[in-house]
Amino acid sequence: xxxxxxxxxxxxxxxxxxxxxxxxxxxDNAATTQKPQAMIDALVSFYTECNSNVHRGxxxxxxxxxxxxxxxxxxVAGFIGAASREEVIWTSGTTESINIVSKGMAQRLQxxxxxxxxxxxxxxxxVTWQQACKAAGARLLVVPILANGxxxxxxxxxxxxEKTAFVAMPQVSNALGTVNPVRSLIKEVRARSPRALVxxxxxxxxxxxxxxxxxxxxxxxxxxxxxxxxxxxxxxxxGRRALLAEWPVWxxxxxxxxxxxxxxxTWGALPHRLEAGTPHISGAVGLAAAIxxxxxxxxxxxxxxxxxxxxxAVALGSEFKGLRLxxxxxxxxxxxxxxxxGTHPADIGFILDKQxxxxxxxxxxxxxxxxxxxxxxxxxxxxxxYNTLDEVDALFTALAKARDMLV
Ligand code: PMP
Numbered sequence: 439x440x441x442x443x444x445x446x447x448x449x450x451x452x453x454x455x456x457x458x459x460x461x462x463x464x465x466d467n468a469a470t471t472q473k474p475q476a477m478i479d480a481l482v483s484f485y486t487e488c489n490s491n492v493h494r495g496x497x498x499x500x501x502x503x504x505x506x507x508x509x510x511x512x513x514v515a516g517f518i519g520a521a522s523r524e525e526v527i528w529t530s531g532t533t534e535s536i537n538i539v540s541k542g543m544a545q546r547l548q549x550x551x552x553x554x555x556x557x558x559x560x561x562x563x564x565v566t567w568q569q570a571c572k573a574a575g576a577r578l579l580v581v582p583i584l585a586n587g588x589x590x591x592x593x594x595x596x597x598x599x600e601k602t603a604f605v606a607m608p609q610v611s612n613a614l615g616t617v618n619p620v621r622s623l624i625k626e627v628r629a630r631s632p633r634a635l636v637x638x639x640x641x642x643x644x645x646x647x648x649x650x651x652x653x654x655x656x657x658x659x660x661x662x663x664x665x666x667x668x669x670x671x672x673x674x675x676x677g678r679r680a681l682l683a684e685w686p687v688w689x690x691x692x693x694x695x696x697x698x699x700x701x702x703x704t705w706g707a708l709p710h711r712l713e714a715g716t717p718h719i720s721g722a723v724g725l726a727a728a729i730x731x732x733x734x735x736x737x738x739x740x741x742x743x744x745x746x747x748x749x750x751a752v753a754l755g756s757e758f759k760g761l762r763l764x765x766x767x768x769x770x771x772x773x774x775x776x777x778x779x780g781t782h783p784a785d786i787g788f789i790l791d792k793q794x795x796x797x798x799x800x801x802x803x804x805x806x807x808x809x810x811x812x813x814x815x816x817x818x819x820x821x822x823x824y825n826t827l828d829e830v831d832a833l834f835t836a837l838a839k840a841r842d843m844l845v
Contacts, residue, residue: 441739447824449474449731460794463829463836468612468642468773468820469798470664473728477667480727484720492708493693493721507719508725511709514674518659519650524679524708528717531673532641533562535660536606538675538712539637540566542686543604547574551603556581556589556618557810559613561803563639567606576603579754583810587614587765593625602631608645613802613816614765615644615748616774624655635681641665645822646744646771647737649677663721668728672721675712676839682708689714740823744772749823750830758834760841764816774803775816779838781816789840792819795833 447453450472452629455462464472483504490499493508508523515523529535542543547553553567557580571578572691581594589607598605605627610617620638637658643649645666658681677685687694687705691714695702705711751774755761760779778786789797800815801808808815819833 439739441735441743443743443824443826446712446735447826449476450824451475451478453824457794459798463539463795463832465555465819465821465825465829465833466796466798467645467822467825468665468757468802468818470670471645471667471822473530473669473825474667474713474731476731477669477724477728481669481720481724483499489720490653491716501717502761506723507717510722510813513726513729514676516647517733518644518674518676519652520676521652522679525676525682527675527677527682527709527712528722529660529673530671530718531662531664532639532660533662533673535658535675536562536566536637536675538637538688539658539660539677539683540570540606541688543635544570544573546577547571547603549575550601551576552579552593552599552601553577553604553606554579554581554597554602555605556594556607557583558587558589558608558614558616558807559606559804560612560639560641562641562803563606563608563637564806567604577601581607583614583616583752583807584767585659586767587611587616588767588769589616589618589623591619591623594623595630598627598630600631600633602627602634604635604637605631606637606638606639608641609649610646610771610773611765611804612642612773613804613807613818615770615820616765616767617769617771619769620656621654621844641657642772645732647732647735647740657681666725666728667732668725669718669721672718672725673787674725679708682712685712687711687714691715692774693717729819730801735823741771743823744821747825747827747830748772748774750827751819751821751833754830754834758841761837761845764811764813772821774819774821776818777813778841779845781813781841784845786837786840789843790833790836793832793836793839795836797833 488502640661783799
């Protein structure tokens with residue numbers, strides 16, 4: 439059944455506002471998605487009805503906050519198919535989630551070990567591993583992409599060996615929209631590099647639905663709440679329980695300890711051992727509300743709708759004089775990255791904004807990728823469930839104006 443996009447749009451109050459006197463056409467969803475009323479209501483309800491610190495109060499409000507906060511963990515665990523709620527660690531976002539893993543790995547890596555990342559990495563999943571390798575004297579190997587922006591799966595396989603200690607890769611590239619065949623790539627890792635651990639950067643994958651960590655067979659999965667209809671400042675690190683239970687603690691302080699003396703301390707059990715300090719309670723509650731909202735949609739419908747938006751953009755883009763699509767992998771979702779001959783992406787973004795069309799321009803936190811592609815950056819329109827085919831058309835009407843002004 440097709441999505442009722444107008445009914446979905448009605449649940450996102452921001453989508454009815456104007457920008458520069460024009461109806462907002464929000465096509466910057468890979469940067470952050472907009473928020474449904476159900477998520478906003480959950481935040482308001484938390485702060486108006488039960489705001490309190492969690493786990494430590496001897497009073498009703500704290501009990502209620504704790505209940506909502508820990509329920510949120512259950513919601514995430516169910517959503518990503520975690521084997522247990524203790525495998526869900528709250529973080530501030532994908533970046534922090536990856537840092538927890540990379541800081542721990544920096545202590546485990548030996549000189550001579552190899553870590554694989556890809557050429558399409560966001561800085562969050564590159565700089566972290568580059569620094570971990572530097573600290574440990576390990577080698578960072580970068581798996582190339584093909585001309586169409588797909589990962590070179592053959593190269594990936596040949597770069598795996600007994601020396602491979604870690605593999606980090608994105609489920610979906612934020613700059614190109616490439617969907618990586620992570621399940622089959624992980625099978626290769628398991629066959630060729632028995633001691634390697636695998637982290638999937640799910641920042642751009644999770645909001646398209648259907649992620650089940652057990653199916654992927656990864657060891658860690660990282661994502662941000664704000665890219666899937668939730669609040670900023672909250673995210674998730676999922677990891678296999680046995681790994682997380684012994685993972686080096688990265689922050690020390692309250693909440694994460696078992697016993698403390700002046701000279702020593704022992705760490706508490708999962709999930710709290712990796713969650714020092716007062717958490718982003720409302721963030722977790724808001725993210726759970728966002729997920730529960732998203733779960734009212736049919737995943738196949740969501741994916742079909744997003745594919746229709748991308749197909750329309752690709753079709754209109756192929757007829758648009760001077761436009762070159764950047765990243766045309768056969769498996770691609772939600773991201774239309776492009777350059778227009780004779781123009782700079784920043785100028786395109788500026789002129790589109792004047793017409794109410796919000797896109798992102800620049801290097802998309804993927805400087806080495808842009809260098810590899812020989813581009814200063816791209817203009818990127820990225821789609822979500824609430825976008826319409828008319829909005830894709832509006833993008834191209836605005837682009838035609840921009841081209842007329844600039845070329
Ligand atoms: N990885 C990818 C693929 C991303 O798109 C992003 C956000 N643009 C991140 C990591 C980092 O996410 P955050 O800034 O929410 O930590």
